[in-house]
Amino acid sequence: MGLYEILEIESSASSADIKKAYRKLALRYHPDKATEEERHIAETKFKEISHAYEILSDEARREEYDFYGTTDGIHGQSHMYGEPDGNPFENFYGGGGQQYDPRDFYNFFNDMNGANGHRQSAGAKARTEDAEIEVDVTLEDLFKGKIIRTTSTRNIICTLCKGKGAKKNAVPKKCNTCDGEGIVRKIRRVGPGLVTQEYVDCSACEGIGKFYRTKDRCKKCEGKRVIEETKILEFEIVKGSHSGEKIVLSKESDEYPGKETGDVKLTFTTKDHPVFTRKGDDLYAKYKIPLVEALCGFSRVLVKHLDGRGIKVSTPPGKVIRPGDYIKITGEGMPVKNGSSGWFGGSSSKRGDLYIEMEIEFPTDNWYLERNDILKMKNLLPSAIKSKSDMSRQTVDNDSLPEANIEVFTDFTIAKQDALPDYKEDSPTPAPEEEHHNGYNGYNGYSGFDGSAQPECTQQ
Incomplete structure (x- = not known):
């Protein structure tokens, strides 16, 4: 039944005729006027009348309905009930006289909707929403379950x-x-x-x-x-x-x-932890010690683990901890989860590792109480560089300087790594056979300020 039939008017009806017909039928089928037994039928009829008037009272939507049998997103009644009125593509492709039959295009778009035909699409079993x-x-929840x-x-x-x-x-x-x-x-x-x-x-x-x-x-x-x-x-x-x-x-x-x-799905997100950072199945933490403990060794609880245990580390005397070193404790990371759960799944006994990054706090300037303290420290600590190549590179032959031309600098500052200038590498890379020198890169066996390794110069 088409929209015009529902309102009991002709397709050539004017806007005034549509409005008049709607008022007449709305009063006749209003659910409040129906008996208890007929109310459901009245409600259904009232919905049909309201739906038809909603489309036909709008000129643009009425024009689209007259052309397509519906408007985009609105149910056109001639195509809502019963069987289709025919192939909607026949008006655009001219019927069977074309190289491709219009029904080929019709079936093509139905297959895009995941159906081999309109009846199969309609009969597909629905599913309630998930x-x-x-x-x-917390990270403790993921550690302990x-x-x-x-x-x-x-x-x-x-x-x-x-x-x-x-x-x-x-x-x-x-x-x-x-x-x-x-x-x-x-x-x-x-x-x-x-x-x-x-x-x-x-x-x-x-x-x-x-x-x-x-x-x-x-x-x-x-x-x-x-x-x-x-x-x-x-x-x-x-x-x-x-x-x-x-x-x-x-x-x-x-x-x-x-x-x-449908299903119920729970997604969990881990909150940031004040001590540990998780990377895969490993845990990372940071701990700062004074220079004296980095040189002489220490024995102390570094972190409280996720299960409440204290992790105590003792380093032997003479074991030097350097800036950037990590203390690795095998098997003290996160439990390794298996791919399945149940009797034969869940978490295995295998665990990742714990990495504690050691930060060294150096003493402040003028740390000594007496000048004799400096002499004592020099006597205790090694004063010679072990690497012969480094010694050779850093030793300057005074005889090679013209007239012993040495300039002494006492006015300088200490630059931190994160405070270095940001150099943009926009100049072309020199060809391999060319020599390239500047004031900072190219030292024999040393890396540049950007941390990249530099080739060692061949000894002559």
Whole structure:
């Protein structure tokens, strides 16, 4: 039934005629004027009238309906109920006289929707929406494992009527909107001169294809076919799990007759930890010690682990800790998670490693109390450089200087690594056979300020 037929007017009717017809039919089929038994039919008819008036009262949408049988995103009634009115591409491709039959294009777009035909698309079993939950967890939770419990309220199929929505012996009436099919066809424009179709649940009968009188409805669900259920859901976070992982409880979302039940999915994200940083299955931390302990050794608790244990490290006397060194403790990282859970899955006994980056705090300037302290320190610490090549490179022959031309600098500053200038490497790289020298790079066996290794000069 087309929109003009619903309003009981001709397709040539004026805007005033459409408005007049709508008012007349709206008063006739208003649900408030219907009896209890006929109210459902009146509601369905009233929806049809309102829908038809909504489209035909708008000039642009009416023009599109007259051309396509619908407007983009609005159900055109001539294409909503029953069988299709024919191939919508025939008007644009001229029928069977073309090299390709118009039905080829028609079937092509239906296949894009995942169906071999419109009936198969309409008959595909629907699924209720999945429920998504997001929670924040701590690094301790991922280290030790955690059970998250949450209260869930969902719809389940009515236990009294088993999803029928009515009493046991109630006789249903066929829905006139979808002709008892429970679905309606929607024609949607996908481009200039191109349309496609898709099927949706009938809004009048909520996809059932039939309805019951008010007095025949189920007393427990009041005809809704579902009731609410509250239960406790448990999500197990296995030891060694990673931030951003998802736990899925199958078929724990809302139920509805004729539809597959969706899942409940919980996604957990790890909050930043004040001490540890996780990289893969390894843990990283930082610890600062004074220079004297870096030279003479120490024995102390460096960190409190994620399970509450204190991690104590003792270095032997004479073991020198240098800036940037890491103390690696094997097997004290995160538990290594297996790919599955259950009797033969979950977390294994294997664990990653713990890396503690040692930062050395040097004494402040003028740290000595007496000048004799400097002499004592010089006598205690090695004063010679062990590398002969470094000694050779750094030793300057005074005889090679013209007239012993030596300039003494006492006014200087200490530059930190992160305070060095940012050099843009926009000059072309010299050819291999060319020699390239500047004031900083190219020292024999030393790296440049950017940290890249430089080739050693050949000794002559």
